[in-house]
Amino acid sequence: xTPTTTADTTVAPTSSRGEVRLSITDVDAFYGRIQALRGVSxxxxxxxxxxxxxxNGAGKSTTLKTISxxxxxxxxxxxxxxxxxxxxxxxxxxxxxxxxVPEGRRILRGLSVRENLELGAFTVRDGALxxxxxxxxxxxxxxxxxxxxxxxxxLSGGQQQMLAMxxxxxxxxxxxxxxxxxxxxxxxxxTEIMRIIRRLNxxxxxxxxxxxxxxxxxxxxxxxxxxxxxxxxxxxEAARLREDASVVKAYLGLAE
Amino acid sequence: MAWYDLFLQMIVDxxxxxxxxxxxxxxxxxxxxxxxxxxxxHGDLYMTGAFVGFGALSLVSGVFxxxxxxxxxxxxxxxxxxxxxxxxxxxVAYHPMLTAPRLSILITxxxxxxxxQNAALTLTGGxxxxxxxxxxxxxxxxxxxxxxxxQIVLVTTAAVLMIALELFVSKTLYGxxxxxxxxxxxxxxxxxxxxxxxxxxxxxxxxxxxAAAGTxxxxxxxxxxxxxxxxxxxxxxxxxxxxxxxxxxxxMLGGLILGLLESFGTHIPFIGSEWKDVFTFTILILVxxxxxxxLLGKSEVERM
Numbered sequence: 001x002t003p004t005t006t007a008d009t010t011v012a013p014t015s016s017r018g019e020v021r022l023s024i025t026d027v028d029a030f031y032g033r034i035q036a037l038r039g040v041s042x043x044x045x046x047x048x049x050x051x052x053x054x055x056n057g058a059g060k061s062t063t064l065k066t067i068s069x070x071x072x073x074x075x076x077x078x079x080x081x082x083x084x085x086x087x088x089x090x091x092x093x094x095x096x097x098x099x100x101v102p103e104g105r106r107i108l109r110g111l112s113v114r115e116n117l118e119l120g121a122f123t124v125r126d127g128a129l130x131x132x133x134x135x136x137x138x139x140x141x142x143x144x145x146x147x148x149x150x151x152x153x154x155l156s157g158g159q160q161q162m163l164a165m166x167x168x169x170x171x172x173x174x175x176x177x178x179x180x181x182x183x184x185x186x187x188x189x190x191t192e193i194m195r196i197i198r199r200l201n202x203x204x205x206x207x208x209x210x211x212x213x214x215x216x217x218x219x220x221x222x223x224x225x226x227x228x229x230x231x232x233x234x235x236x237e238a239a240r241l242r243e244d245a246s247v248v249k250a251y252l253g254l255a256e
Numbered sequence: 257m258a259w260y261d262l263f264l265q266m267i268v269d270x271x272x273x274x275x276x277x278x279x280x281x282x283x284x285x286x287x288x289x290x291x292x293x294x295x296x297x298h299g300d301l302y303m304t305g306a307f308v309g310f311g312a313l314s315l316v317s318g319v320f321x322x323x324x325x326x327x328x329x330x331x332x333x334x335x336x337x338x339x340x341x342x343x344x345x346x347x348v349a350y351h352p353m354l355t356a357p358r359l360s361i362l363i364t365x366x367x368x369x370x371x372x373q374n375a376a377l378t379l380t381g382g383x384x385x386x387x388x389x390x391x392x393x394x395x396x397x398x399x400x401x402x403x404x405x406x407q408i409v410l411v412t413t414a415a416v417l418m419i420a421l422e423l424f425v426s427k428t429l430y431g432x433x434x435x436x437x438x439x440x441x442x443x444x445x446x447x448x449x450x451x452x453x454x455x456x457x458x459x460x461x462x463x464x465x466x467a468a469a470g471t472x473x474x475x476x477x478x479x480x481x482x483x484x485x486x487x488x489x490x491x492x493x494x495x496x497x498x499x500x501x502x503x504x505x506x507x508m509l510g511g512l513i514l515g516l517l518e519s520f521g522t523h524i525p526f527i528g529s530e531w532k533d534v535f536t537f538t539i540l541i542l543v544x545x546x547x548x549x550x551l552l553g554k555s556e557v558e559r560m
Contacts, residue, residue: 068446094448106443108436110554119436122429123448171448 017223018045020082021206022067022098022175027076029059029066029230036062038231039076044175049197049207051221051238053214059230060210061103064177067208068100069093080175095123097174103183103210105164109153113144116152116163120170130170137166140196158189165196169205176200178209182216194220218242261400266519272407272476274515275414279469280492281499281507282421283342283462289438289502290458291354296365297345298466299489300372301338305467306474306484307376309334310387313475322390324409331413331471335464342463343456351452369489376482384481387474410472417468418508421461425504434458438502487533494540500553509551514539 022044029037037059044050054060065071067078069090078086085093094100108116117137121130138145141162147155152163161181168176181197182190190213198220201207211217218224218238226234226241234241280302287295313322313330320326349368353361395404425431436444437454444451473488474480495514499506514536521535543550 070442070445089450090442090445091448091450094446100446102443102446106440106446108439108443110439111432111435115432118429119432119444119447119449122433167447 015043015045017043017048020044021046021048021080022208023079024063024067025077025079027063027066027073027078029062029071029073031062031071036071036230037066037073038229040066040227040230040232041076042225042232042235044206044208045223046206047201047204048223049201049209049221051209051211051217051224052227053211053217053224054227056212058227060227061179062230063227064100064102064179064208064210067093067177068098070100094171097172098177099168099171099173099175100177101164101168101179101181103179105160107152107155107160107163109151111152112149113152113155113163114148116167117144117148117170120167121172124170124172129172133170133172137169140169140199141166158185158192161185161189161193162196165193165200169200173205175206175208178207180210180212182211182213190216215242258400262523264401266523267516268401268403268407270516270519271411271512272515273518274512275411276469276473276488276511277492277495277514278418278508278511279414279465280488281495281511282418282504283466284492285496285499285501285504285507286434286458286462288496289504290434290455291350291361292358293350293361293365294493295462296362296489297368297372298462299485299487299492300369300376301342301463301485302466302470302473302488302492303376303480303482303485304341304372305334305338305463305470306387306480307380307385307470308337308467309471310385310474310480312337313387313389313471322388324391327389327391327471327475328413331468334467334471338467338470339460339464342459345463346456346459351455373482373485380482382482384479387478387480389475389478391475406476410476413468413472417465421465421504422508424461430454430457491536494536494543497540497550498543500550502554503550503552506550506552 020043025041027037027040028035040059040063042050042052052060052063062071066073069085069088073086077084080096080098085096085098088096108119111119117134118130121133124130124133143159144163144166147159152160155163165181178197181193185193194216197207197209209217209221218241221238224236224238224241225232280298283298283301284295287293287298309330312333313326316329316333317326320329345368349364350361353364391406393404395402395407425434433444433449433454434457436449437451441451444454491514492511495510496507497510498513499508499510517539518532518536522529522532
């Protein structure tokens, strides 16, 4: 199923899952002398929700940071629609449409909810388009509209997650990297966030989702990868992995 | 003169002094905001701004005269030139040090300060340079209070620059990006913001404001020399700390408060005006001990 991708191709490659949007191939990453990723390869195809599962410290967040350029790779390649983005600076990668919603939301404290959203559209020069996106985000998250003039740090955890996702949507992403969107949220809010992720995906956003809550993620995703000690150990259709309880149990230590 | 006349006169003097402090403090606080550096070379950019403004005035005075119109043109040229110098200093000296331990960049800032001072020392031979203008001594009286036109123009100019900065920071996308960069650089990168460019803009504006203050101070006081940035650098730092370092409104407020306090301080009975610097730095120490976050600063746990 691995698509054939070469560095000089500019045509988006395809796999059995469809047109490959984002492809990382044989990527290593280091924090100082500690190796965090060992030859990680994964594909995200157009219109998919792909989930990357694994325990704490397995390399999930590092994989996302490597894609968005916050962590540099020493080996391998990262391609967006067939073009290498490995050597681009983080802000240039974002400008190509890869938006990272990081772990812990990283709300810009001291700025209002609205200012946070508008900074999400920093690269959008068309004022009318910015206005339309803002209206769309407010329609999706009415609470953000209600609290638009407040300091963003006053929002609750769930609202901050909505703000982080809304901010990413302002950008008009072609691929959204979501890191632990359910972390620290009450079960009811988790359901709400998951519902929104599905809705965004149905509206055409391609999503790479990192989650510790594997059962939840496998219900949502089309395709899944399992990472362990910085290497991909398992991959397959989410539905298949979900059925294969023993496999999930072995790799994720889920007790049911 | 009645006591309240003296009081009003002290306020006027304090406002003039405070306007200079505020303009210089802004650069301090903005640079601290985006890269958490106490830019000890900032006072020397004020000095450089005075000399560049002096040079620019002698170039343009033939056309625009050496009154306020000529001084404004010279000030704008100086802001532009010193703004660019600030950007170059950031690129050459500070940028490579951003990932190094914080002490390294602080020492780099001291080195930049020495380089600027010694360059000016070499070029001027350490002599005072007379900043000749055609500014008069006119003004008007309100009762026993005398306001000179120069004071009014100076405070108004400073106010206009500060309002423009406040509008830039609160209303424009780049201004917001500047505040965002001060909060979380990596998040800004993830949003597609070119953090290096925002830092460069910050240095440009901060250095430009210092140059504006330097040129106006030169024109107002009538003489400039290579060491003039040292004391005002420390005082602007004090003003920034009083207001809460990192806070732009705080720097404006801190500058005005310090100017007023210093103006009052020179009139404290039995203490001569030669003690006013002691007075200023006593305030700095008191603020650092009693309210280290300043008036408008946010508390932040940080280690050097």
